[in-house]
Amino acid sequence: MAGKSKRQIILEAAARSFRDKGYQATSMRDLADAISLKASSLYNHIGSKQEILRDICFDNANRFLSGMDDIDGQNIGPLEKIKALIELHIQxxxxxxxxxxxxxxxxxxxxxxxxxxxxxxxxxxxxxxxKILETGMQTGVLTPTDPTVALYTLLSSVRWLYDWYKPERKPGLDLIRQQITSLLLKGLCQ
Amino acid sequence: MAGKSKRQIILEAAARSFRDKGYQATSMRDLADAISLKASSLYNHIGSKQEILRDICFDNANRFLSGMDDIDGQNIGPLEKIKALIELHIQxxxxxxxxxxxxxxxxxxxxxxxxxxxxxxxxxxxxxxxKILETGMQTGVLTPTDPTVALYTLLSSVRWLYDWYKPERKPGLDLIRQQITSLLLKGLCQ
Structure with missing residues (x-):
């Protein structure tokens, strides 16, 4: 994709290598090779493998927390918040x-x-x-269940997309989003 | 647990180490250390790291295929089959x-x-x-969706249990099983 910073290109190559080989088995040399840089040039952009992992983890954590701030701050019901959060994870x-x-x-x-x-x-x-799930259960919108079981089932249910999704995949992102959120919300509701 | 074979103990230690360190970063020495064996004794039980991975993968694949044979061979509807398959994955x-x-x-x-x-x-x-999902959709029991999206959402939704579940966890296995299958089946149905 055009317009990606060198840093983002490095983080993406690292994420692929961590997934395929594991963090411990990935060397800075592997990363340099993956993006056709000399190892010495890689060090101009990033200090260590641990720094890459840290950037990846905190970038993503902050993205989800900022999404949570936006969604949870809106004047909408728990079901709408859960829908927006599932869509955030899919996105x-x-x-x-x-x-x-x-x-x-x-x-x-x-x-x-x-x-x-x-x-x-x-x-x-x-x-x-x-807390949002519990509010939904207390107000009778959602079926009462253990909130941890409900939460992890939701979060886990979209994880396959990380590996599987490509823009050319059928049935297309809009339909995928609609079908997954519909399945999960219907499953949660009373 | 009592009664585990040495082979099963080795496979479980290997699975933990592959998860924590990755396959490539795990050595036969790590595995021997994890189960307090000398590396030379480990080789009496198993030939190589690749052999361990092969045993783990094919044991599990065959277990799921044999579960599928049992379930799909029964004279029950698609919804009951899907319920039994989700329960198999949870188990x-x-x-x-x-x-x-x-x-x-x-x-x-x-x-x-x-x-x-x-x-x-x-x-x-x-x-x-x-195929079972498609039959359920064709007979009007399940909401028509892309079967791949439905399948991967189901399979993915129970994956967190691998890492999280311990017998002492609340709310207990029976309730966990009941809540997850109920959420997913309700989500799939018309």
Whole structure:
């Protein structure tokens, strides 16, 4: 895609390599090769593999938290908030390969204090999402269930898109978004 | 758990290490250390890291295919079959850590001809599952959607259990199973 910064190109190549080989087995040399840079030039843009992982994880965490701020601050009901949050996850999963790294298992390779900070952001996001689910259950819009089970089932249900989605895939992004949100919302409702 | 064979203990330790460090970064030495064996003793039980991965992937693929044979052979409707298949995925995810390896990304590290054979088994399983979904749509029991989108949303939605579930977790396995299947089946239905 045109207009991507060198930094974004590096983060995307790293996300692919972390997914395919794992964080530990990826070297800075692999990353330089993947984007046809000399290793010495790569170091002009980024200091270490750990710094790349940190950027990927915190960029994504902040994107979800900022989405949560927008959505949760609106004067709409819990069902509309949940719909908007599912759509946010679908959007991120289909437009940015780096999200697969942050939200599958690679964040486990962060080093402290980043690891603790990241877990805290993640917990914050999940707790706010659970609160919206609980409000929906208390007001009788949603079927009463364990909010953790409901939350993780929702979040997990769109994860396959990270790996599978390409713009040329059928049935197209609009229909995919509509069918997944409809399945999940109908499943949650009373 | 009592009564596990040495082979099963090795496969489980390997699945944990593949998940935490990645397949490529795991050495036979790491595996021997994880189960307090000498590396030379480990080789009495298993020939190579690739052999462990192969055993894990094919054990799990065969387990799902045999579950599919049982379920699809029964004289029940598509909705009952889908319910039984979701329950099968929940059961495997909560009782065997090695399934996380086979069904997340580690199977990508299989070498041919195993890689092609595994992809073929996987495709076979998915196609049979999609056929059941399509039958449900054609007979008007399920909402018409793209069967691939429905299938991957279902399979993906229980993946978090691999990592999260422990017998002491609340609300307990029976309720978790009931809440997840209810959410998904209600979501799929007309």
């Amino acid at each position: 991120v999963a289909t437009e940015d390969i780096t999200s697969v790294t942050a939200f599958n298992d690679e964040w486990r390779h962060l080093e402290d204090p980043d690891l603790s900070a990241f877990i805290q952001l993640r917990r914050n996001y999940e707790n706010r999402f659970k | 495997v995810a909560t009782e065997d850590i090695t399934s996380v390896t086979a069904f997340n990304d580690e199977w990508r590290h299989l070498e041919d001809p195993d890689l092609s054979a595994f992809i073929q088994l996987r495709r076979n399983y998915e196609n049979r599952f999609k």
